[in-house]
Amino acid sequence: MRVRRAAGGVAALLGLAALLLPPLSASRVLAQGVAEPADSREVHEFFEKLERAFDSGDAGALAKLLSKRYEDDFEADGGGRMRERLAAASRNGARIEFDVVRAVPRAVGATAVVRTRVADRQPDAESDLALFVLRKEDGALVAARRLTLDEDAERRVAGRTYRAADGSFELGAPAGWAIAPPRRKVGTSFETVTLVDPESEAYALFVAFAIPFEIDSLETMARLDAEKLATLADKGTSPRVLAEGKFAAAGLDGYQQVTEARVGGKDQVFRRVCLQRERTCYQFLFRSTPSDAYARDAVAFDEVLERFRPIADTARPRRGVIDGNLYRHADVGFEIAAPPGWAIEEAQSSYTAQVFFTPGSGQSYAMVCALEIGHPIEPDALATPIEEAEKDKRKTIPAIKRLGAIEDGTVDGNAAKTVVQSYPIEGFERTVKSTYVAAGTTLFVLVLHATPAEFEAIEGEFDALVESFIRTP
Amino acid sequence: MTARSLALAAALALGPGLGAPAARAQDEPGRVPPARTVRIHLADGARIVGTVIEDDASASVLRVRTAWADDVAIPRASVLAIEDASEPAAERPTSVVRFEIDASGGAAKTEPRLLRAREGAARAEFRFLVTGRVDAVTRADGTPLPHKTEPRPNATLVTVKLPKPIESGGSEWIGVVSYDAGAVSRGSAAEAVFRYRRGAPVDEAAVIQVVLPPGAKLLGAAPPATEVPQGTLVFRKDLAQGETLDVEARFTTAGR
Numbered sequence: 001m002r003v004r005r006a007a008g009g010v011a012a013l014l015g016l017a018a019l020l021l022p023p024l025s026a027s028r029v030l031a032q033g034v035a036e037p038a039d040s041r042e043v044h045e046f047f048e049k050l051e052r053a054f055d056s057g058d059a060g061a062l063a064k065l066l067s068k069r070y071e072d073d074f075e076a077d078g079g080g081r082m083r084e085r086l087a088a089a090s091r092n093g094a095r096i097e098f099d100v101v102r103a104v105p106r107a108v109g110a111t112a113v114v115r116t117r118v119a120d121r122q123p124d125a126e127s128d129l130a131l132f133v134l135r136k137e138d139g140a141l142v143a144a145r146r147l148t149l150d151e152d153a154e155r156r157v158a159g160r161t162y163r164a165a166d167g168s169f170e171l172g173a174p175a176g177w178a179i180a181p182p183r184r185k186v187g188t189s190f191e192t193v194t195l196v197d198p199e200s201e202a203y204a205l206f207v208a209f210a211i212p213f214e215i216d217s218l219e220t221m222a223r224l225d226a227e228k229l230a231t232l233a234d235k236g237t238s239p240r241v242l243a244e245g246k247f248a249a250a251g252l253d254g255y256q257q258v259t260e261a262r263v264g265g266k267d268q269v270f271r272r273v274c275l276q277r278e279r280t281c282y283q284f285l286f287r288s289t290p291s292d293a294y295a296r297d298a299v300a301f302d303e304v305l306e307r308f309r310p311i312a313d314t315a316r317p318r319r320g321v322i323d324g325n326l327y328r329h330a331d332v333g334f335e336i337a338a339p340p341g342w343a344i345e346e347a348q349s350s351y352t353a354q355v356f357f358t359p360g361s362g363q364s365y366a367m368v369c370a371l372e373i374g375h376p377i378e379p380d381a382l383a384t385p386i387e388e389a390e391k392d393k394r395k396t397i398p399a400i401k402r403l404g405a406i407e408d409g410t411v412d413g414n415a416a417k418t419v420v421q422s423y424p425i426e427g428f429e430r431t432v433k434s435t436y437v438a439a440g441t442t443l444f445v446l447v448l449h450a451t452p453a454e455f456e457a458i459e460g461e462f463d464a465l466v467e468s469f470i471r472t473p
Numbered sequence: 474m475t476a477r478s479l480a481l482a483a484a485l486a487l488g489p490g491l492g493a494p495a496a497r498a499q500d501e502p503g504r505v506p507p508a509r510t511v512r513i514h515l516a517d518g519a520r521i522v523g524t525v526i527e528d529d530a531s532a533s534v535l536r537v538r539t540a541w542a543d544d545v546a547i548p549r550a551s552v553l554a555i556e557d558a559s560e561p562a563a564e565r566p567t568s569v570v571r572f573e574i575d576a577s578g579g580a581a582k583t584e585p586r587l588l589r590a591r592e593g594a595a596r597a598e599f600r601f602l603v604t605g606r607v608d609a610v611t612r613a614d615g616t617p618l619p620h621k622t623e624p625r626p627n628a629t630l631v632t633v634k635l636p637k638p639i640e641s642g643g644s645e646w647i648g649v650v651s652y653d654a655g656a657v658s659r660g661s662a663a664e665a666v667f668r669y670r671r672g673a674p675v676d677e678a679a680v681i682q683v684v685l686p687p688g689a690k691l692l693g694a695a696p697p698a699t700e701v702p703q704g705t706l707v708f709r710k711d712l713a714q715g716e717t718l719d720v721e722a723r724f725t726t727a728g729r
Contacts, residue, residue: 278715319715322672323570323584324653325627326602330589330674335602337628340655346672346715464626473589473596 043110046134046141047098065143101129101154104178109135109198111178113149129154131180133198146180147194153181161307162193164208169282171206172307174300195304201289202297204304210347210354211281218255218274221281225272229259237262242269249305252277260291269294271301277310284308320346320353329353330472332370332442337468339461342366352442357465359458364450366462368469370442377438379415385443386419386436397423403431411446412470414439422452431455433462439471511555513537513547515569521547525555549702571682572656574667574689576726580656581608586647590639597638602628605653612647660723664692667722673712681708685724692723 046065053061096116103112112134117127129149134141156163160173162181171193173179178196190209197203211221222244229239239261247256254275261268271286271294286301288294320329322344328335332353338344339359347354353370386406393400400423407418418435431452437444446469448455448462513521513535523537523545534546572580582605590596607629610620620633631649639645660666671679683698683706685691691700698706698720708720 319672319674321674322670322717324604324669324671326604328602330587337602337604337625339627344670468602468625468628470600470602470625470630472600473591 042141043103043105043112043134044100046143047100047112047114050143051096051098065141102157104176104198106176106199109133110141111180111196111198112143113154113178113180131178131194131196133178133196135198146196148183150181150183153191153193157181164191164311168280168311169208170307170309170311172304172309174303177204177300197297197300200293200297201287202293202300203287204301205285205287206304207283207285209281209283210351211276218276218281221274222255222257222272226257226259229261229270232263233261234263234265239270247273247275249273249275250308250310252282252310254282267291271298273305275308282308282310320355322346327355327368328472329355329370332372333472334368334370334439334444335470335472336368336465339464342461342465359461362451362454362458364448364454364458366465367445367447367449369445369447371445373441373443376441377443379438382415382417382436382438382443385445386417386434389434390421393423397425399423409435411435411437411444411466412439414471433459435466437469444469513552513555515547515552521545569680569682570669570671571684572667572669573684574657574686576686576688577654578657578659578665579605579652579654580667582649582651582653582656584649584651586649587644588633588635588639588647589644590641592642595638595640597635599633599635601631601633603631603649603651604628605651605656607631607649607651609650610647611650612645615648618647659726663726665689665724665726667724668720670717670719672717673714676713677711679708679710679712679718681718681720682706683708683720683722685722689724689726692725693721694723695719695721698722 049061050065053065099115099117101113101115103110110133112132113129114132115127115129129151130145131147131149132143133146134143136142153162153165156165157179160175160177160179162171162173162179164170171179173195174197176197176199178198179193180196181191181193190207192208193206195204195206211218226239226241233239239259241257241259243256243258245255247254252275254273256271256273258269258271261270267290269288269291271284271288273284273286275282284301284304286297286304288297320327320332325338325340325342325344326335327338327344327346334353336355338357341360343358343360345356345358347356351369352372353368355368357366357368358364383406390400390402400421403420403422409416409418414437416435416437418433420431420433422429422431424430429452431448431450433448433450433455435446437446446462446466448459450458510522510524513523515521521537526536526538533549535549535552537545537547569585571583573583574580586601588599602625604627607620607622610618610631610633612618618633618635620631622632623630629651633647635645657665657667667683669681669683671681673679685704685706687704689704691704691706694700694706694708696708696710696718698708700706706722708718710718712718
């Protein structure tokens with residue numbers, strides 16, 4: 001019998017979509033066909049102009065090109081830091097180089113993926129990849145920097161198609177839309193892709209993630225999503241469900257909800273489609289602003305769903321093996337022994353590997369996640385994912401607190417850091433003990449999620465679980 | 474199955490050994506079609522092709538004449554399935570695990586383990602976890618392998634050093650015999666329960682063989698198992714990657 005786990009991490013997950021959406025006040029619908037078309041040459045010329053404006057130190061020209069109107073975007077996506085970098089580089093006499101990696105010109109706007117680099121005295125200066133949205137205003141292009149992109153994921157974009165890191169799906173953008181994978185934070189397991197129409201407010205956010213074990217069906221997730229949307233709606237208004245029910249696409253079953261809500265002073269339509277493949281959820285969140293644009297945008301949304309293609313499992317990593325109380329994963333390279341009476345259940349997730357351990361009774365569980373980082377993990381760097389995860393969680397659960405300091409240690413000879421935290425989830429207090437292990441290029445996270453009362457009773461068994469962990473060749 | 478019978482089975486097998494393709498049991502396991510060349514599947518995953526020359530159900534061994542060796546004796550308890558050799562063998566790989574339960578509630582477990590050297594470097598030393606006490610670690614041919622053990626919580630850590638390294642990207646099957654003193658739980662004073670769960674890393678046929686203690690009577694098995702010979706249960710299931718085979722055997726405790 002599966003223990004129904006408390007909703008650890010669900011709030012953060014459900015809040016993800018809202019957090020990744022660009023600020024709602026940052027842009028407006030532009031009338032179509034009233035300006036001269038922008039072409040690729042124009043986009044390139046725009047960034048040349050930007051470069052010249054920077055070199056000349058003409059703050060006014062820079063401000064015009066990187067329109068102040070999009071200041072919120074800057075703040076939301078590290079743009080403030082970019083401005084600081086620009087200002088600092090300017091003071092130091094450095095210059096900024098802009099390379100247009102790809103661009104999609106439209107009639108009155110364009111999207112461009114641009115690599116910026118501070119060409120100062122540091123020959124190996126860090127470069128930065130970002131998606132800019134450009135629009136014509138008074139015959140001139142102005143730009144908003146919308147997203148910082150992931151360099152690795154960018155390599156998997158071909159034209160209007162994005163291929164998943166593990167080869168498990170392909171996602172396509174409608175004609176004229178930009179497809180852009182935002183930068184992933186260290187330690188996150190979900191794969192996110194944004195699709196942007198530069199000429200309207202239409203926007204799509206795609207997230208592939210492991211369905212949390214505490215969610216027993218997509219219907220439960222739909223209910224939680226609806227509750228989340230209600231919290232985002234403007235005070236005094238409540239979301240109105242236009243349509244909801246079962247939905248199938250790309251050979252996968254799921255559900256969809258179409259909801260109208262007044263958010264940020266605007267009536268908007270949110271269409272959420274969730275498709276399930278084993279324990280992975282492919283979630284599409286489409287947004288139309290204002291509401292009456294939905295009839296037009298729906299055509300593009302349907303095209304996104306039509307172009308979505310799950311791919312057979314052959315290219316995916318092999319699964320681990322449960323062998324009595326043992327779990328081993330030959331490809332990732334680890335083995336671990338469950339305490340007597342604990343059940344083992346492997347999850348198909350976007351982590352490199354994820355496996356759950358549950359005691360015979362109670363509401364607690366342990367989890368082991370493996371995440372391939374791609375480069376050797378320095379022991380000192382282990383604090384970063386702990387801090388990042390805590391920061392992310394604080395956005396949705398401000399009451400999170402640490403119980404004691406981060407403790408250094410070793411697990412099977414590998415550097416490890418352990419932290420114990422406490423926070424309420426859906427009204428219930430949880431104590432969470434997490435051990436982060438740096439093993440070569442793989443980050444292992446071993447977590448105990450327990451009620452405070454159960455924590456005391458099973459912490460020793462969890463410690464035994466951690467102590468049994470071995471890395472295998 | 475003991476280390477000796479594991480060695481026997483492996484020595485007899487000309488095929489890929491412990492990771493051999495699975496049986497497609499066309500006949501009831503243990504019953505031999507007369508005067509036919511048959512393919513015999515052993516608990517280790519090994520296969521033997523030959524003609525059965527002695528098939529006495531009361532005997533503990535099955536005698537088979539092969540083209541490549543003299544007559545060989547196969548412990549009947551290690552036979553999982555017998556099929557017509559003219560039929561093509563199934564392509565699925567097989568994992569076979571065997572438990573021999575004793576009256577004290579412990580179980581000796583015999584299992585194949587695959588040691589793999591990843592691309593990039595040959596490797597001679599391997600580590601893995603085993604539940605309970607480790608009694609033997611052998612090559613597929615039964616040769617004992619030097620190894621050392623150290624306790625880990627709820628497991629034993631085994632370190633094996635092969636005399637000759639496995640080449641980069643290569644692999645080798647070995648056999649492990651272990652003993653878990655707490656393998657069986659008591660359902661009641663008169664009933665004992667054995668439970669075991671095994672998953673499949675790839676699409677495969679999983680075979681779990683459970684030998685009940687002498688004198689014990691089977692009260693129930695889930696999923697349904699073949700009991701050939703009496704007291705030896707064979708659970709078998711074709712598993713897709715990630716699926717598990719959960720077996721449960723309820724039987725009378727000794728003397729009931």
